[in-house]
Amino acid sequence: MSRPGRRGKAARSDTAAAYLMILPFFLFFAVFVLYPIFQNVLTSFTNYNLADKTYIGLANYARLFRDRAFLRSVGNTLAYAVFSVIPLMALGFAAALCVNRSSRLVTGVRAALMLPYAASMVSVSMIWLYLYDPASGFFNKMRAAVGLPASEWLFDPRLALPCLIAMNVWKNLGYVMILYLAALQGVPASLYDAARVDGAGFVRRTLHITLPAIRPVSFFLMATLLIECFKTFDPVRIMTGGGPINATTTIAHQIYLRAFSEFKMGYASAMSVVLFIIVFAVAIVNLATGGQLRDTEER
Numbered sequence: 001m002s003r004p005g006r007r008g009k010a011a012r013s014d015t016a017a018a019y020l021m022i023l024p025f026f027l028f029f030a031v032f033v034l035y036p037i038f039q040n041v042l043t044s045f046t047n048y049n050l051a052d053k054t055y056i057g058l059a060n061y062a063r064l065f066r067d068r069a070f071l072r073s074v075g076n077t078l079a080y081a082v083f084s085v086i087p088l089m090a091l092g093f094a095a096a097l098c099v100n101r102s103s104r105l106v107t108g109v110r111a112a113l114m115l116p117y118a119a120s121m122v123s124v125s126m127i128w129l130y131l132y133d134p135a136s137g138f139f140n141k142m143r144a145a146v147g148l149p150a151s152e153w154l155f156d157p158r159l160a161l162p163c164l165i166a167m168n169v170w171k172n173l174g175y176v177m178i179l180y181l182a183a184l185q186g187v188p189a190s191l192y193d194a195a196r197v198d199g200a201g202f203v204r205r206t207l208h209i210t211l212p213a214i215r216p217v218s219f220f221l222m223a224t225l226l227i228e229c230f231k232t233f234d235p236v237r238i239m240t241g242g243g244p245i246n247a248t249t250t251i252a253h254q255i256y257l258r259a260f261s262e263f264k265m266g267y268a269s270a271m272s273v274v275l276f277i278i279v280f281a282v283a284i285v286n287l288a289t290g291g292q293l294r295d296t297e298e299r
Helices: 004-043 059-064 068-098 104-118 121-131 138-145 160-184 189-197 202-213 215-230 234-240 251-260 265-298
Strands: none
Touching: 004 265, 059 265, 068 160, 068 215, 068 251, 104 160, 121 138, 121 160, 121 234, 160 215, 160 234, 189 202, 202 215, 215 265, 234 251, 251 265
16 A cells, blocks of 8 residues: 555656646747747837837827728728628538538538638639639639629729638638538437427527537637638738728738838837737637536536
């Protein structure tokens, strides 16, 4: 029989070994994540421009509220996020319902829906840039085939942002579909069988069984998709450059322009702090809402 002292010593030894094993991760996180964030916040209170670095307090943040380009980028980013996430979740759920069965055809459809997500955003942006080309693009050829005039697409301030949203929905539909599909396959079949016995149709089964059962996945998707939309940069940089007349510029794009075109590092840092606060708030709201729902279900 082992002595209590030996058991306590072994437990402390195991604890020390565990901390040593995770220490490299925490060091990496502190050096490459926490420290850059801390330095970025400090830089946001300066007028750093690669040559001069003077403390100016909250001047950068006050300037943000007078910067029309930045305010336009906030509105564009919010519109891009909202009108991307809602169709993505609705279409992804509908696609998951359609492919939630076993057959070779369904397997092929799943793979086809996942292909755009597997491609890089740069390559997808280049493909859609050619599709939107006013002179020889596929979409204008389709319009000509049915007798409609050509559209300017990305050169039209009213259409440019919806064009980017359509591309984003097409690319990420497979990702949403596959997560919803995994959630659907985790719902117990006995619940559906009992509902059928009670005479519940497809719509009632979906509303009262499927949607409540996959609610955690829906909140996860909403949070991750919103965060990715707020960080959107590649399609804007490649397809529109933020134009026409700032119709598609986003917060991330404005940060890039200020930092690497105008070399206003302090001002760009203030923008990045604002973006961080928005993303952090989205994550906190999602966690709080998900926690409240779990508490309600447990009661």
